[in-house]
Amino acid sequence: MFFNSSAHNPSLDEFREEVRAFCRKEISGDFGRKLELGQHLEKPEYDAWLKALAGRGWLAGNWPKEYGGLGWEPEQSAIFNDETARAGAPWLIPFGVTMVGPVIYTFGSEEQKKRFLPDIVANNLWWCQGYSEPGSGSDLASLRTAAVKGTDADGEHYIVNGQKTWTTLGHWGDWIFCLVRTDPDVKKQKGISFLLIDMKTPGVTVRKINTIDMGHHLNEVFFDNVRVPAENLVGEENKGWDYAKFLLGHERAGAAGVGKFTRYMDQLRAVLAITNEGGKPLSESPYFRRRIADLEVSIATLAALSEDQRTAFHAAGSPSLIGAGALKLRASELQQEILQTMTEVLGRHGLAYQTDALMAGWNGELIGPKESAGILYEQLIRRAATIYGGSSEIQRTIIAKSAFAG
Amino acid sequence: MSAFSTEERQLLDDSFNEYFRDNYGATHAVALARSGDPDGFGRKEWSDYADLGWLGLTLPEAAGGSEGGLTEAGIFFAAAGRYLAQEPLVQTLVLGAGSITRLGTPEQQKQLKEIAEGKLLVGFLHAELASGYDRSHVTTIAQPIEGGFRLTGEKAFAVGAHSADILIVSARIGDAAGPVGLFLVPADTDNMQFTVAPAIDGRRGAAVRFEDAELGKDALLGNNTEDRTLEIDTLLDHGTLAVCADALGAMVAATEITTEYLNTREQFGRKLADFQVLQHRVADMKVFCEEARVVIHAALTAVDEGAPDANLAIWRAKVQTARAARFIGGQGIQLHGGMGMTDEMPIGHYYKRLTMCEAMFGDAEWHLDRLASMTNMSVNGSAATGS
Numbered sequence: 001m002f003f004n005s006s007a008h009n010p011s012l013d014e015f016r017e018e019v020r021a022f023c024r025k026e027i028s029g030d031f032g033r034k035l036e037l038g039q040h041l042e043k044p045e046y047d048a049w050l051k052a053l054a055g056r057g058w059l060a061g062n063w064p065k066e067y068g069g070l071g072w073e074p075e076q077s078a079i080f081n082d083e084t085a086r087a088g089a090p091w092l093i094p095f096g097v098t099m100v101g102p103v104i105y106t107f108g109s110e111e112q113k114k115r116f117l118p119d120i121v122a123n124n125l126w127w128c129q130g131y132s133e134p135g136s137g138s139d140l141a142s143l144r145t146a147a148v149k150g151t152d153a154d155g156e157h158y159i160v161n162g163q164k165t166w167t168t169l170g171h172w173g174d175w176i177f178c179l180v181r182t183d184p185d186v187k188k189q190k191g192i193s194f195l196l197i198d199m200k201t202p203g204v205t206v207r208k209i210n211t212i213d214m215g216h217h218l219n220e221v222f223f224d225n226v227r228v229p230a231e232n233l234v235g236e237e238n239k240g241w242d243y244a245k246f247l248l249g250h251e252r253a254g255a256a257g258v259g260k261f262t263r264y265m266d267q268l269r270a271v272l273a274i275t276n277e278g279g280k281p282l283s284e285s286p287y288f289r290r291r292i293a294d295l296e297v298s299i300a301t302l303a304a305l306s307e308d309q310r311t312a313f314h315a316a317g318s319p320s321l322i323g324a325g326a327l328k329l330r331a332s333e334l335q336q337e338i339l340q341t342m343t344e345v346l347g348r349h350g351l352a353y354q355t356d357a358l359m360a361g362w363n364g365e366l367i368g369p370k371e372s373a374g375i376l377y378e379q380l381i382r383r384a385a386t387i388y389g390g391s392s393e394i395q396r397t398i399i400a401k402s403a404f405a406g
Numbered sequence: 407m408s409a410f411s412t413e414e415r416q417l418l419d420d421s422f423n424e425y426f427r428d429n430y431g432a433t434h435a436v437a438l439a440r441s442g443d444p445d446g447f448g449r450k451e452w453s454d455y456a457d458l459g460w461l462g463l464t465l466p467e468a469a470g471g472s473e474g475g476l477t478e479a480g481i482f483f484a485a486a487g488r489y490l491a492q493e494p495l496v497q498t499l500v501l502g503a504g505s506i507t508r509l510g511t512p513e514q515q516k517q518l519k520e521i522a523e524g525k526l527l528v529g530f531l532h533a534e535l536a537s538g539y540d541r542s543h544v545t546t547i548a549q550p551i552e553g554g555f556r557l558t559g560e561k562a563f564a565v566g567a568h569s570a571d572i573l574i575v576s577a578r579i580g581d582a583a584g585p586v587g588l589f590l591v592p593a594d595t596d597n598m599q600f601t602v603a604p605a606i607d608g609r610r611g612a613a614v615r616f617e618d619a620e621l622g623k624d625a626l627l628g629n630n631t632e633d634r635t636l637e638i639d640t641l642l643d644h645g646t647l648a649v650c651a652d653a654l655g656a657m658v659a660a661t662e663i664t665t666e667y668l669n670t671r672e673q674f675g676r677k678l679a680d681f682q683v684l685q686h687r688v689a690d691m692k693v694f695c696e697e698a699r700v701v702i703h704a705a706l707t708a709v710d711e712g713a714p715d716a717n718l719a720i721w722r723a724k725v726q727t728a729r730a731a732r733f734i735g736g737q738g739i740q741l742h743g744g745m746g747m748t749d750e751m752p753i754g755h756y757y758k759r760l761t762m763c764e765a766m767f768g769d770a771e772w773h774l775d776r777l778a779s780m781t782n783m784s785v786n787g788s789a790a791t792g793s
């Protein structure tokens with residue numbers, strides 16, 4: 001179908017208003033100011049925000065009702081994501097609620113559902129994602145962290161040895177969901193299992209990775225003879241790759257982050273308005289006006305692509321592969337483009353990068369607009385947007401495969 | 407104009423690169439930038455440059471210099487950029503020594519000798535909070551007073567200004583409509599407020615506020631009240647080209663280390679270098695390097711030969727170099743994957759250096775606007791022409 005039907009649904013406007021009002025109330029005071037300046041949040045601050053969402057049932061709003069969700073349609077999820085991002089809300093840390101949760105309620109045992117899902121819905125446990133390894137990035141299926149099954153006095157278990165890397169927020173994690181090799185002798189995708197590991201287990205070590213923005217987001221996680229009870233295996237042994245692929249689809253459905261781009265554009269306008277060139281506000285510059293118009297063409301296109309994906313999802317039950325790839329590709333590239341444009345503005349202030357200003361309570365003398373450090377931090381860390389979640393090269397390969405397959 | 411033959415230039419290039427290869431590189435650069443030391447660069451390196459005669463490369467013989475042109479300096483800056491040297495070379499040599507050579511009285515020119523000997527670091531403060539890249543917007547005032555001037559105003563963040571011994575500061579003489587002069591301001595003058603910070607690439611700098619800072623009569627460069635707007639523009643054009651040379655070195659290095667990385671990293675049972683899409687990306691990086699090299703060379707030659715349209719050649723060089731810098735910096739990280747995001751790998755430091763080079767003294771779009779304003783639109787006109 002060239003043009004799917006997608007009429008405006010007025011009942012959703014009410015929901016949009018509700019989310020906006022909630023954000024106005026919650027994102028205020030010191031917390032609001034920190035977010036405005038793009039300062040680093042501490043774990044308790046994220047926790048408070050995620051628990052506030054959980055209090056409304058919104059954290060897991062798109063989960064089925066039987067698992068503690070509200071059964072949102074993709075449209076509601078999109079409104080929720082857009083409005084919170086637009087309001088400058090903290091990152092909706094996806095590892096529990098968007099990633100491992102759906103895997104558990106789709107493939108997990110009844111015990112696992114009972115044990116883990118309520119804590120995810122309420123954000124009582126912090127999860128992280130243990131997929132990538134030093135030797136296995138784009139070629140994830142080559143992963144080597146080994147889980148060997150055995151039995152001891154305490155019962156059946158796996159002994160895990162190996163290393164994960166690039167583990168976002170691994171230093172805050174209570175649990176990590178891992179892809180591990182349980183059968184080294186078959187085709188590489190067929191010997192992988194999906195294991196839930198308590199990070200307090202002896203033998204788990206987390207080590208910080210410093211990133212180019214000078215912050216701490218990433219970690220290496222080492223497993224040295226870590227004993228994991230067999231009941232922590234999700235689904236069937238050696239079916240982990242299928243679950244990971246399911247998760248990837250789940251992760252991507254409609255997640256373009258258009259709300260965040262709207263927020264960026266607000267920031268771009270703000271820094272343009274207070275930056276002068278030749279004594280005149282840069283917002284009067286024909287180049288930047290054209291640049292804004294150009295970026296808005298891309299944002300509108302992305303929003304339409306995102307909506308089309310949701311409609312297609314309704315019609316066909318699954319997002320189209322090309323559409324999903326296009327969304328990830330374009331969203332990540334556009335994010336970098338907007339940040340580059342903001343950096344062009346900050347060039348007028350000399351590109352001072354005051355990382356101290358990213359810490360709450362800093363009251364040194366600022367150089368340039370108050371948002372500078374936050375913007376430059378974003379510009380640096382978002383170089384990764386075209387690398388994580390399937391790099392641009394891998395997305396293009398997937399799209400091309402699908403195109404040539406006809 | 408340059409007295410240097412091709413062979414001599416080659417020898418210079420070899421010795422610069424040999425020095426930096428042996429003494430510098432990302433690890434050393436980062437260690438210096440993050441040391442508790444207030445400079446954030448190497449004083450020992452600075453005295454090495456002096457001992458090797460490199461600080462006098464473009465200075466007059468009378469100052470102990472070797473009278474090289476901007477081309478020789480460009481070869482030096484390219485080597486410095488290639489190994490991420492942190493010292494304020496462009497600021498001291500091109501803008502600082504450049505202003506004094508062009509405009510200084512014989513008495514003021516005596517300071518050039520100290521520059522060549524490595525005893526004097528010079529900062530250049532022209533841009534202001536409301537100027538952006540526009541070089542004609544000056545609101546700092548130098549009020550003539552008994553025995554000198556009183557300086558009031560605020561200058562924007564400039565790399566190297568934090569550690570300079572003297573700052574060359576532009577200000578309007580008398581009032582807001584007065585001519586723009588350049589002033590030699592000792593860094594320890596009273597009533598100056600420095601706000602020191604690192605730039606995005608870790609090199610340090612400062613924004614400086616002058617609150618009735620008192621200067622002697624001899625502070626005014628050239629000791630006359632002629633308007634210096636055009637000279638400042640030329641100086642900053644030369645600074646721009648010097649930054650292009652620095653970026654060229656950084657781009658060559660970024661392309662090299664990315665190529666090496668693709669040759670060692672394996673995924674899907676093959677070297678990343680075997681994937682054609684990545685080969686083509688490296689090809690584009692290489693082409694960008696070559697293009698930058700030749701336009702920078704053309705502009706350096708135009709400057710050293712005193713071509714009337716040398717400024718246009720510089721602006722073109724900056725547009726081309728800034729675009730290349732963005733592509734190569736971004737793709738350098740991209741092709742390293744997650745490793746490219748780590749502080750430990752050199753590529754991120756090159757990305758940040760290139761981000762800085764893109765912006766310094768006017769970015770691609772700003773220079774393109776300048777070129778556009780000079781474009782000859784008559785039907786028979788060729789490309790942009792001078793004046």
Ligand SMILES: Cc1cc2nc3c(=O)[nH]c(=O)nc-3n(C[C@H](O)[C@H](O)[C@H](O)COP(=O)(O)OP(=O)(O)OC[C@H]3O[C@@H](n4cnc5c(N)ncnc54)[C@H](O)[C@@H]3O)c2cc1C
Pocket residue numbers: 128129130131132134136137138139165166167168169218384387388389390391392393394397671673674678681683684740741742743744745747
């Ligand atoms: C900020 C950040 C956060 C992350 N968070 C997590 C996390 O929480 N958990 C986790 O498990 N992982 C995480 N990752 C890891 C991420 O998924 C990997 O970085 C990604 O899969 C790429 O792998 P790699 O880094 O090994 O790069 P490589 O696979 O080595 O790729 C290097 C380059 O080669 C290209 N390339 C590779 N193969 C091909 C090919 N066949 N054809 C063409 N080009 C190719 C890539 O596109 C890339 O440009 C994170 C990464 C980053 C940067």
